[in-house]
Amino acid sequence: MAKDLTQELKFRDPAKARALSEAMQRNLDAIGREVSVMHVCGSHEQAIARFGLRAVLPPQLKLIMGPGCPVCVTDGPEVDEAVALAVGGAHVCTYGDMLRLPGTARSLADAQADGGKVHVVYSVAQAVEVATAHPAEQVVFMASGFETTAVATAAVALGPLPPNFSILSVHKYVPAAMEVVSRSKESNIEGFIAAGHAAIITGYALFEPFAARTGAPVVVAGFEPLDILAAIVKLTDLIRERRPEVFNAYPRCVSRDGNLPAQKVLWKVFEPRPGKWRGIAEVPDGNLDLRPEFAHLDARRRLSVDTAGVRDEAAAGLERECICGPIMMGLASPHDCPLFGKACVPEAPVGACMVSSEGTCRIWHTYGGAPDLRRVEGRAAGQG
């Protein structure tokens, strides 16, 4: 354990953090105007909020979380499908965060309270175990997560499976959403921080055509505070020099081409399809659907999923005031929402971003929001 701690501390050195913060400030001074950059990962936001990194960014730099929470972007009608399956008598297995995610009218937790057979699992393998344990009943795994998690689903789909097991894929593909954000007219994002764990699989070369097309540089970052600060320094370097390139700031884990066997597994099972992301838009290539060869595993093709009885498109009450969509697009912050921390709290979430531990609102609520603490005096005088 002592060794782990030493390793951890290497990435949590205050002197290094100060040096990186100063380098950022020099870049922003050279650029001479406000700059907004976006990261697209809940784990990045957790580290940024947990360590209070926004307080050491230059005042002219806005660091925004985009659509980086797979639970949050799962659309209401997709939840309706799972609810309909559970109400119809099938066992529905899914990850814990999905349980309370609202559909257009109900969540899986609601379905469970009404007697629906809903199981929280920690892996797709556990969902398969549920299927093995209930051979006479239909067992559906509601597969959520970005491309990293989709690889795990794909690997299981390629193996032997009990005949009563099927998959309801709500997997999402992040690079596609970055395209949508960068093309949005309201967005002024000038550069992106890409998630290191996803890039371990996809490789960083994936972002090269994106950077060239949109003119926005991309830096792949790890998850320790210094990883993130170093990535922002590099990103502001590239913005200052007007170089829409891709830089790998996480070389200890990420390679140019990524994990090729994993990619092979992923694309053998899934294909990118247009899909609606909650609160954002139709994202071309944003959903990962099972390929036709896997129709026998696809709950949508195999079982009749009729959501008519569990759907209600007219948002009611508080949900009308929820601004999760603009927050995930990076156009608003939780502090702009009248519900944040008042009517919408983790114990009683209104919007998707407060449900998931990777959602912006939930993270900000946990870590004290993002007030401007740049000018608060730091260490007390006379302390050694």
Added chain:
Amino acid sequence: MEKDGLKPGQKIGLKHGSGGRAMRQLIEEVFLELASPVDGIGLGALDDGAALRVGDQWLVITTDSHVVHPIFFPGGDIGRISVSGTVNDLAMMGATEPMALTCAVILEEGFSRPDLERIRDSLKATALEAGAPFVTGDTKVMGRGEVDGIVLNTTGVALTRRVVSDAGLRAGDLLIVTGQVGDHGMAIMARRHDLGLSGDLRSDVAPINGLIRAALAAGGDDVVAMKDPTRGGVSGSLHEMAAKGKVGIVLEEQRVPVRDEVRAACDMLGIDPLLVANEGKAVIGVRAASAEKVLAALRAHPLGRDAAIFAHAIAERPGSVILDTGLGRRLLTEPEGELLPRIC
């Protein structure tokens, strides 16, 4: 409306006993009604106890009920907590020489007599350690299922010439924590959830009136505020001290002493050690000029060897606690609900 005709907001939840914001709200909304003006610190101050003027001295009184589960845990038991909790509450008001303790016990029918005797021995040993004599008590038994095992209540009284409140901070003061934080809560949590941690997680439960006496002797009038970070942890204490003192507090995370095994268990469960309960620690606010002197006195005491200056009060952002992580800064949120019920 639910079956009993009460709306959800009309019912007591576990969070109302957690030492956090919900509990404070309940007390303010329900019990503050009982407060009446006194010469000294009364119920209205919502401090660790009350202080009433008696001649040229102060009579300090505090009371505490204990429901910890399990009743025996690594490093202590319900008896040791009952004495320590009350003695420490007196000490936090500057009264470090308890004059007398009372003990009321509510037992469940069927409770083991050998266990009760073991708890009695622990009460006795801890009272001896604190120099606090038991002078009266009360015993009740309830039917099976009407109470869970045992509930202990202790009341303590002490005289002191100077009362220290938890409201005395002003900008520029430094804050000291008297040792490693999070030991008690994580020991209970590890035992209750059967975490199977190989490390040695033990509660820090102890009477610390001797330690506080040493701090007061060294710092005198420059010791301006004290709080024992039990439920709600160090974060809860700092929020209260910041709100009552109308100051902001900047807490330097890297200076907070935390044992490796506690940090590892906290990481595993996704819990901030600053929110975890302690039963043998104090947070002490000191005028800057006397901080080193008080720190040295604490470190010279066996229960204060790991004491550290870890925070300071500022004029900005009154009522807030700002966490300086060494890499950045953020607001520390006040604990709302229950991290773990029945911690003490």
